[in-house]
Amino acid sequence: MKVKLWRRVFAASMSAAMLLGLTACGGSASTESSESSESSDGIKTFTMFIAMPGSEINDDNDIMNIIAEKTGAKLKETWLTGQTDAEAIGTIIAGGEYPDFINGGDAMMSLYDAGVLVPWDDYLEKYPNLKEMYTDEEWDKFRQDDGKIYWANVFQNTYGEDRATTHNDEAFWIQARVLEWAGYPEIKTLDQYFDLLESYADANPTMANGTKNIPYTALCEDWRYFCIENAPQFLDGYPNDGSVIVDTDTMQVVDYNTTPTAKRYFQKLNEEYQKGYVDVEFATQTYDEYIAKLSTGAVLGMCDQWWNFAYNVNDVFKQQGLDEQGCNYVPLGLTIDEGMENRWHNYADTLNNSSGVAVTTSCSDIDAAFKFMNDLLDQEIHDLRYWGVEGVDYLVDENGMYYRTEEMRMQCSDPAYQASHMCNYSYMPQWLGTSRDGKNAMQPDQQASEFLDSLSTPLQKLFEAYGVDSYVDLIGSVKEEPGPWFPMYSYSGSMTTETPGGVAWVKMGEVKHEWLPKVVMEPDFETTWNEYMTAYNAANPQDFLAEMQTELERRAGL
Amino acid sequence: MKNPSKRITWKEISRQKFLMVCAAIFFVYGIVFYYVPLAGWVMAFQNYKPKDGFFSQFVGLEKFKFLFSDEVFLRDIRNTLAMGVLNLVTTFLMAIIFAILLNEVRNMFGKKLVQTISYLPHFLSWIIVTGILHDALSSSGIVNELLVNLGILDSPINFFANPSYFWPIVAFANVWKETGWNAIVYLAAITSIDPSLYEAATLDGAGRWGKIWHVTLPGIKSTIMILLIMNVGNVLNAGFEVQYLLGNGLVKSVSETIDIYTLTWGISQNDYSLGTAAGIFKSVVAIILILGANWIAKRAGEDRLF
Numbered sequence: 030m031k032v033k034l035w036r037r038v039f040a041a042s043m044s045a046a047m048l049l050g051l052t053a054c055g056g057s058a059s060t061e062s063s064e065s066s067e068s069s070d071g072i073k074t075f076t077m078f079i080a081m082p083g084s085e086i087n088d089d090n091d092i093m094n095i096i097a098e099k100t101g102a103k104l105k106e107t108w109l110t111g112q113t114d115a116e117a118i119g120t121i122i123a124g125g126e127y128p129d130f131i132n133g134g135d136a137m138m139s140l141y142d143a144g145v146l147v148p149w150d151d152y153l154e155k156y157p158n159l160k161e162m163y164t165d166e167e168w169d170k171f172r173q174d175d176g177k178i179y180w181a182n183v184f185q186n187t188y189g190e191d192r193a194t195t196h197n198d199e200a201f202w203i204q205a206r207v208l209e210w211a212g213y214p215e216i217k218t219l220d221q222y223f224d225l226l227e228s229y230a231d232a233n234p235t236m237a238n239g240t241k242n243i244p245y246t247a248l249c250e251d252w253r254y255f256c257i258e259n260a261p262q263f264l265d266g267y268p269n270d271g272s273v274i275v276d277t278d279t280m281q282v283v284d285y286n287t288t289p290t291a292k293r294y295f296q297k298l299n300e301e302y303q304k305g306y307v308d309v310e311f312a313t314q315t316y317d318e319y320i321a322k323l324s325t326g327a328v329l330g331m332c333d334q335w336w337n338f339a340y341n342v343n344d345v346f347k348q349q350g351l352d353e354q355g356c357n358y359v360p361l362g363l364t365i366d367e368g369m370e371n372r373w374h375n376y377a378d379t380l381n382n383s384s385g386v387a388v389t390t391s392c393s394d395i396d397a398a399f400k401f402m403n404d405l406l407d408q409e410i411h412d413l414r415y416w417g418v419e420g421v422d423y424l425v426d427e428n429g430m431y432y433r434t435e436e437m438r439m440q441c442s443d444p445a446y447q448a449s450h451m452c453n454y455s456y457m458p459q460w461l462g463t464s465r466d467g468k469n470a471m472q473p474d475q476q477a478s479e480f481l482d483s484l485s486t487p488l489q490k491l492f493e494a495y496g497v498d499s500y501v502d503l504i505g506s507v508k509e510e511p512g513p514w515f516p517m518y519s520y521s522g523s524m525t526t527e528t529p530g531g532v533a534w535v536k537m538g539e540v541k542h543e544w545l546p547k548v549v550m551e552p553d554f555e556t557t558w559n560e561y562m563t564a565y566n567a568a569n570p571q572d573f574l575a576e577m578q579t580e581l582e583r584r585a586g587l
Numbered sequence: 588m589k590n591p592s593k594r595i596t597w598k599e600i601s602r603q604k605f606l607m608v609c610a611a612i613f614f615v616y617g618i619v620f621y622y623v624p625l626a627g628w629v630m631a632f633q634n635y636k637p638k639d640g641f642f643s644q645f646v647g648l649e650k651f652k653f654l655f656s657d658e659v660f661l662r663d664i665r666n667t668l669a670m671g672v673l674n675l676v677t678t679f680l681m682a683i684i685f686a687i688l689l690n691e692v693r694n695m696f697g698k699k700l701v702q703t704i705s706y707l708p709h710f711l712s713w714i715i716v717t718g719i720l721h722d723a724l725s726s727s728g729i730v731n732e733l734l735v736n737l738g739i740l741d742s743p744i745n746f747f748a749n750p751s752y753f754w755p756i757v758a759f760a761n762v763w764k765e766t767g768w769n770a771i772v773y774l775a776a777i778t779s780i781d782p783s784l785y786e787a788a789t790l791d792g793a794g795r796w797g798k799i800w801h802v803t804l805p806g807i808k809s810t811i812m813i814l815l816i817m818n819v820g821n822v823l824n825a826g827f828e829v830q831y832l833l834g835n836g837l838v839k840s841v842s843e844t845i846d847i848y849t850l851t852w853g854i855s856q857n858d859y860s861l862g863t864a865a866g867i868f869k870s871v872v873a874i875i876l877i878l879g880a881n882w883i884a885k886r887a888g889e890d891r892l893f
Contacts, residue, residue: 111714119854122637139857143637249836309726313747313835318721526856535856539659542836550748550837567658 073102073397078121079456080114080134082316084448092413092452100404102397104130104454113251115139129392132456135252135522137180137384141173142525147388147395148177156403162186162458163380170382180385185378187462192475193376196335196360196500199259199269200373203330205487206355213494216361217368219264219294223301226329230306236327237354243328245301246308248319248337249546256333257298257311257545261291264365268372268511269379271518272534273577280585282517282577284570286541290365292558298549312546324349326356335360344442347485355487362504374506379515383522386457405457408465414453415472417441422451423473431469431476438483514584517577529569530576536568631863643860650864660848660865667844670830671822673758679818681766683811686773687799702774705767713828716764720756720833721747747833750841757829772814773807780806812884820877823869845869 085106086093097103107128109117114134121127122143133140140146153160153168162181163171171178185197201222207229208214216222223245230244248256259271262285267274274283285291301307308314314322322328323338324345331338339358346352362371388398404410416423416431422441423431433441440446460471470476480499484492497503524531544561551557581587600607631650633643654660685705692698708716723729724746731743746752780802788798827846834842845865853862 113855115855115857116850119857122857123854123859136855142857254836309743309745309748312837313725313745315721526852526858526861535851536659539839543839546748546835546837 071101072097073394073401075102075104075130075392075398075401076107076128077104077130077132077456078107078117078128079132080109080117080136081132081456082110083108083455084444086447086452087449090448090452091450092417095418096405096410096413096452096454099410100401102401102404104401104457106454106456109134127389127391129389129398130386130457131389132183132384132386134384137387138523138525140387140389141179145390146179147390147392148179149181149388149399150177152396152399153178156399158403158406159399159458162406167380170380171385180387181458182381182385183456183458185380186460187378188460188465188471189463189467191376192462192470192477193501194475194477194480194499195339196374196504198374199255199263199332199334200360200504201260201330201332201363202358202360204326204328204355205357205359205485205491207329208359208491208494209355209487213491217364219297219363219365222330222361222363223297223306227301227304227306229329240325240327243308243322244306244330246314246319246322246328246331247298247311247549248314248316248331248333249312249542250314250316250319253316253337254542254545256331256337257549258541259285260332261285261288261294263371263373264294264363265290266364266369266371268375268515269518270514270516272521273517273574275512275514275517275581277512280581280587282574282581284574286537286565286570287562293365295545295548295558296554299551299554302549303552307549312550326351326354330358344444347439347442352485353487355485357485357488359488359491360500360504362506370507371504372506372509374501374504375511376501376506376508377510381516381519381522383519402458405454406460411460411471412464414459417451429466429468430478431473432479432482433473512585514581517581520577520580520584521573524576528576529572531573533569533571533573537565537570537573540564540568628863628867630860631867633860635860635863637857637859646860650860651868653861654864654868659843660845662840663843663845663848666830666841667823667825667846669825670754670757670844671825673754674761674825675818675822677758677762678765678769679815681762682769683773683807685766686770686777686807687803689770689774690777690803691795691799702767702770706771707767708764709768711764714832716760717829717832720760724756747835748837750838753833753838753841756833757826760829760833761826773810776807776810777803816877816880816884819880820873822876823873 083106085108093103112120115136118131118133118136118139121131122139122145127145131140149159159181163186168178171181173179201219203216203222203225207225208216210229210233211225214221214225216225226244230242233242235241248254255271259269262268262270262274265274265285265288267285274285274288275281276283298307308322308328310318320338320341323331323342326346326349343352343357346356360373362373364371386402388395392398405414412419419425422437423433424437425431441451461475462471463469464471470479473479477498481489481492492498492503495503521534524534526532526535540561544557544564548554548557548561629641630643632645632647634646634649635643689698689702689705692701725731726743726745730746731740734740735743746756784802784806785798788802793801823845825844827844827850830842830844831847831850834847845868849862849865852858853865
């Protein structure tokens with residue numbers, strides 16, 4: 030009897046222990062361990078979390094190994110999945126385990142507040158390639174309230190001469206086949222844009238393979254709702270300050286959500302929705318569904334940022350041969366009325382000081398981490414990252430210019446090849462513009478010859494018809510340097526709920542998330558718009574605007 | 588009659604020392620994992636900053652004031668309660684009905700097969716279930732295709748764009764996922780009913796309905812009561828994943844629960860204090876609900892938790 034009891038108790042405690050073990054595993058598996066490990070061949074492996082969705086590369090990636098041999102280090106990247114950047118970073122802070130490198134999107138301030146970032150100041154003097162990224166004035170913009178630099182933005186940073194060919198900004202995009210069908214008309218206003226989409230969709234209800242054409246869609250998911258939300262600032266001819274318009278005549282911030290242009294824009298979307306030209310699922314689709322939809326080539330137009338769709342969609346178009354059917358998107362510089370200047374394209378570098386790459390205090394060899402970033406900016410390594418291996422991914426002609434054959438381009442657009450061979454380290458320090466050899470572009474899509482040769486036939490015809498050499502020419506924005514306050518979104522991006530303005534900013538976002546799709550879908554536009562405005566004003570936007578105004582005056586030195 | 592001694596003596600303790608050790612392990616476990624973390628509640632009364640940790644600035648009831656003056660939070664309480672009650676009632680009823688129906692199946696093979704299939708969805712994670720729902724209910728999904736082809740609808744409806752469909756969709760998802768699993772407990776309870784009761788009922792002329800009503804249901808009544816009390820405490824855990832994954836801007840006003848509110852403010856906005864305050868509120872309501880349900884059960888003369 031006694032033995033039996035013992036046995037029973039033993040079994041019970043074993044199962045309890047197993048349960049405990051299970052829950053413990055569930056709790057700790059979520060974040061990457063921060064231990065940078067050194068393997069037997071002396072190659073360090075750093076970990077990095079990037080608060081943006083991306084594709085992981087294979088562990089035995091060819092170029093990653095070449096870079097590891099040359100620099101003595103490699104990087105294991107982990108990307109955002111199914112969360113917002115703020116949620117992911119918040120979870121990491123709450124968990125208290127950090128990777129060696131972190132690129133926290135708009136949530137860098139939270140990391141700084143948690144006191145887990147390593148200041149760059151000492152290392153900047155030691156590593157010239159890093160120092161070279163920005164001028165002293167620019168570096169000063171990254172300084173936090175304790176006077177130190179904790180991160181550096183890696184994007185939109187041009188070395189030497191600017192080589193921009195793509196419009197890496199927001200625009201109303203339209204498929205080349207629509208413009209070709211209409212005989213390449215000049216499309217200047219929102220009304221003309223939708224007129225064209227309507228008439229094309231009426232004349233061509235389906236694609237060649239029978240898929241039904243979707244004239245217009247708008248992504249509303251989470252932070253990506255800028256696709257529906259911020260067009261009014263551009264339609265009024267202002268640049269992408271992101272959260273407000275800066276009226277340069279009066280030096281006042283203006284709320285683009287409540288301008289007459291905003292109302293006209295949403296009224297237009299509402300009309301088109303009622304007529305059935307706007308995708309019925311626009312408000313409920315997820316980002317993945319949106320990309321899948323665009324990848325079928327059926328969507329004729331949308332408003333979006335180039336980087337939000339092009340890297341996914343263009344590769345699919347090329348692999349599926351849809352680029353030859355004219356499915357590629359080209360940007361249009363629309364305004365609300367005819368004859369206005371547009372500022373969709375920003376010619377200068379945009380210095381978003383609220384986001385960037387940082388080294389955390391969990392990193393066991395901080396000096397090596399900075400050295401690694403420095404090495405990644407060496408021209409040889411930079412070429413490996415973006416051009417690939419000479420002779421395999423690109424060739425060099427007698428003038429020293431890099432180029433790719435059609436076969437190489439096809440290969441480089443194949444996701445499987447990208448995972449096994451290419452290694453961009455795309456959220457680490459990098460350059461745009463001209464290579465240190467003075468001839469080539471830092472990145473292939475900026476190489477003019479490469480850009481023009483890689484264009485599909487419909488795009489080449491379109492460029493010829495409009496007499497332009499690049500997407501930038503096509504959108505035709507005013508060439509001017511924005512003021513020192515630009516972009517204002519770098520301030521709203523770093524606001525916290527400590528201040529009334531920060532609270533208002535969160536609440537305004539919540540209201541807009543709910544009401545913007547509603548405003549487009551409800552049959553009675555006027556009533557819905559008024560209800561929306563009531564809800565919007567209840568979020569106290571004036572608190573937010575007041576803080577933005579103060580910051581504008583600080584930045585403009587008024 | 589001599590009352591059994593209630594005094595705890597050393598002799599008694601040493602006689603039970605093995606049981607004492609066993610109990611102590613779980614007692615310590617409970618303290619460490621359930622009560623020590625409650626020290627974190629102090630955050631709700633501070634303006635908590637990860638840098639300052641425990642010594643953050645003390646702000647009293649500031650955070651609670653913010654919560655209850657925020658219409659969004661009040662709306663989220665309503666959503667949580669509504670979905671919680673809806674889920675409770677539907678999954679609870681369905682599980683009992685399903686268990687009873689399954690019990691009436693005479694073919695053993697069919698019974699086992701149905702039971703196995705019915706509890707499989709329990710093992711799917713919510714991300715998969717919501718993915719299936721999103722596909723099935725999209726405007727080109729199977730549900731719309733079916734309704735349009737059968738001539739019930741003229742054009743597809745976007746189920747996720749209409750706030751009035753959201754609660755039923757969530758309730759349906761819960762029922763689909765959990766009915767089979769929850770029914771297992773009732774099936775077990777039914778098997779423990781004395782078969783002679785059924786024989787007696789048959790002799791008394793009871794048909795199938797009569798036996799269900801007069802034997803099966805009373806037989807599992809105490810199980811139903813206990814599970815009901817336990818589930819009532821869970822009403823505020825109306826869910827996080829389903830609403831988070833199925834929600835979108837259009838249905839925000841009905842889809843956001845307290846948990847999502849906690850996530851947006853506590854984690855995304857790094858306001859741990861506010862998140863903790865919302866969490867405390869939830870715990871307090873849950874305790875009140877459990878005590879309330881228990882009290883009602885006691886009044887009704889039924890089995891109860893404590």
